[in-house]
Structure formats: structure tokens, C-alpha cells
Amino acid sequence: DAGVIQSPRHEVTEMGQEVTLRCKPISGHNSLFWYRQTMMRGLELLIYFNNNVPIDDSGMPEDRFSAKMPNASFSTLKIQPSEPRDSAVYFCASSRRHGGQYFGPGTRLTVT
Amino acid sequence: QQQVKQSPQSLIVQKGGISIINCAYENTAFDYFPWYQQFPGKGPALLIAIRPDVSEKKEGRFTISFNKSAKQFSLHIMDSQPGDSATYFCAAYSGGGADGLTFGKGTHLIIQP
Numbered sequence: 135d136a137g138v139i140q141s142p143r144h145e146v147t148e149m150g151q152e153v154t155l156r157c158k159p160i161s162g163h164n165s166l167f168w169y170r171q172t173m174m175r176g177l178e179l180l181i182y183f184n185n186n187v188p189i190d191d192s193g194m195p196e197d198r199f200s201a202k203m204p205n206a207s208f209s210t211l212k213i214q215p216s217e218p219r220d221s222a223v224y225f226c227a228s229s230r231r232h233g234g235q236y237f238g239p240g241t242r243l244t245v246t
Numbered sequence: 247q248q249q250v251k252q253s254p255q256s257l258i259v260q261k262g263g264i265s266i267i268n269c270a271y272e273n274t275a276f277d278y279f280p281w282y283q284q285f286p287g288k289g290p291a292l293l294i295a296i297r298p299d300v301s302e303k304k305e306g307r308f309t310i311s312f313n314k315s316a317k318q319f320s321l322h323i324m325d326s327q328p329g330d331s332a333t334y335f336c337a338a339y340s341g342g343g344a345d346g347l348t349f350g351k352g353t354h355l356i357i358q359p
Contacts, residue, residue, distance in 0.1 A: 138289075167347070177290070177335065177349045225289050234280045235347075237289035 136160070138238035140226050146244045152214040155241045158207055159228030167235060168201055168211050169225040177225075183209065195220075216245045249273055250338050252350025260358050265323040267353045269336035272317065276338040276348075281310065281321050284333045284352075293334075294321070326357045 139158040147153055159166045167182040181191040183203045191201070198217070203209040213220055223242050227235040252269045259265045269279075280295035296303045296310040296319065303310045309322040323330055336350040 176351050179347050179349075182347065227289075234278075234292040234295050236292060237282075240289050 138226055138228055138236055140224075140238035140241050142241060143239060144242045144244075146246065147216055148246055149217055150215045151245075152212065153216045153220075153243060153245075155211040155224050155226075155243070157209045157211070157226030157238060159209070159226070160236055161207070163228035163230050163236070164206070165229045165231065165235075166203060166209050167227040167229075168209070169227065169237075170222045171225060171240070172222045180211070213243075216243075218245045221245050249348040250336060250350045252336050252353060254353060255351070256354040256356075258356045258358060259326045261326065261328060263326050263357075265326045265330065265355055265357070266320055267334055267336070267355070268318065268320045269338075269350050270316075270318045271338045271348075273338070273340065273348075274317070275340040278339040279310070279312065279319050280337050280339075281308075282335040282337065282349075284335065290335055323355075326355075328357045328359050331355060331357045 138160055141156045164185050168180040169177055170180055171177045180193045181201045182189055186203045199213055201211045221244050223240045225237050225240045227237040229235040250269055250271050278297055281293045282290035283293045284290040294305050294308050294310055296312050298314050301312050307324045312319045333352045333354050335352045338348050
């Protein structure tokens, strides 16, 4: 049974470039979450979706960040333009209602 | 505003000992309390979880103790092993896990052989 799938696993890009992170949640899960993890700030919730609808995006740092979930099996997190301070590990997680969240392996983003 | 306070920030335990990590929360709407284990380079993995209608849940060497009146819960790792060395996060959710998501800051646990 496949877990949450994220791609790419590593991304190195230059400041000002657009970055797109991808996530495939576990089949049957109706909630999807995007997190960012850094040493300084720990694990931060950026945005989450229920049934493909964005519910709370108050954690999105600024307008440079956007997320979409066009269907139940796919979501993207886009950063445009990227900045060095966006360097972090980005996790996607999914859950059923009344259940724990299952995290993907993460995407390590480095912006130079 | 930190809604879930986790302590200690780091912990060193001898092999075979008991590791204890504590969390406290303020929001009484929280109704699901999971613990996550994270190894370097990996995503957090759901370890064990409890709902507030029980005071304790045990799975193998891992036990959650829950004190609803004090708004506190803790993770106990019995017979701690070097393979348990990881970062542990407590979390508290409301709305069945889809709302009110809050993680503690994490505890870096080292089990010395």
C-alpha cells in the first residue's frame, strides 16, 4: 500500500526561479496538508485541504506561495519567485476524517 | 501563540531506561492527540494516538498517558533502545484531525548504549 508520494525529493534552484512541489496523497484520504520544516521554526502548517477545497491558508508565508488541489489524488505547492529564506524541507501529509496524518518523505528545497 | 507546549527540548536516556516526554495544551476543543516520530532525513511518522475519553493507551513499549483535567499528556518509552533515538513531536487536533492542527516544537531523544 503506497504512502504519500512527493516529488521531487531534492530541488536546488536559484533565487527568483519558480519552484513547484508535487504531492499524491494516500488513496481514500480526504484531507491534505502542506508543512514546512526548518531548524529555526520547526514544523509549520502552511495550508490544508478538505475534499480538495482549501480550508485554511493562514500559514502561507506570503503571496509568493500558492497551493492547488485539482483532484483528490494530486496537489501542488508553488513558490514564485523563490528566495533563499524559502530553503527548507516541505512535507505533504494526508488523513481520513477522524484519523492521524501520514507524512510523505518530504522535498528538500535549497534556494541559492 | 503556542497552543501545545512540549518538553524537554532534548533528552538523553540510557539504554533500557524510561524516556518521558510531556506536552500541555490550552484549547479544550482538541479531541485527538497523536505522537509522531521523526528520523533524520525522513518525514514524521504517526507513532501512537489517544482521544480524551481514555486516560492511557499502550502499544508495545510506547504508552500515552492523558490527564484531561490538567490538559496534559505524555509519551513514555519503556526499555528505551538506541533505535528509538529520534525527534518526537506531540500534536493536538480538533474536528477529527482536519481542523485546529497544532504541533509541539519537538524533543530530540538520544538513547545511549
